Amino acid sequence: MYADITIKARCANPTDAESTLLQHEATYVGLDVQTDTFYETDTGKLKHRQGNIENVLIHYKREYSGGLQKTEVLLYLKNPSPTTVAQVCDGKQVMAQVKKFRKIFFIENVKFHIDHLEGLGHFVEIEAIDLEGSLGTEVLRHQLNYYKGLLQIADEYVVNDSYVNL
Template identity: 65%
Template structure:
């Protein structure tokens, strides 16, 4: 059972966050130029991400927690072919398209994103991931809280809205 806890925040200083991650020996995966296309769906979000590092088709639902979100993943396909994307998304309206530059880091099961989004600004995400269901939500939350403190993320900088919601309200 795939589960994750995600914290998203505005980040005024990506260089400082990168310095902290480097000091923690985070594994840098690279810089990804991504286009996320969101399709209408009756439940959660259906997203096709196209990037030079990450290419996924994902159907998920997020539930708010205190300063974080819990993700329930219904479909997760890495590197889907055009026929698969068409089979899942054909006939569905595109509700949003988002372009971003994302730097990706990992420490064990925790993924860090440093995002630059035109018109919205700079953000950081901490995503504690449990692919097999062996870590548990409580530990994932503890990991997010731990790295939130280390990265000096303040509660007033937390963002609980999706990027697509921020675009529609900016």
């Protein structure tokens, strides 16, 4: 079963974070210019992400605990067709849009985002992903804590809100 635990923090020096990741053999995927559109839903968040790298339609719920975010994914469609987006989203009110510049990196199952949002500044996200449910949440938590330390993320910089709420 899919599991995903994430931590997000303000990032005073994105160049240092990027350098640290590359020194630890992170794979750089690229710079994604993303627009996330959020739609009304009875539970969780319904988001259509449009980017030059990532394009998804996702419905998810997040639970926050001690700076970590556990995500339960209810719907995940990669590269959805316009027809599919219309079937899921038409008739729903647009709640908000978030535009960001996102550099994407991977080290094994851990995904890193170095984000810039105009008016909000720079952030780093660490997302430990268990696609098949073979690692378990304890391993994911250990990975997050390890990379949090590696990137020198102090607790006071951890953000417990999504960008749309900021």
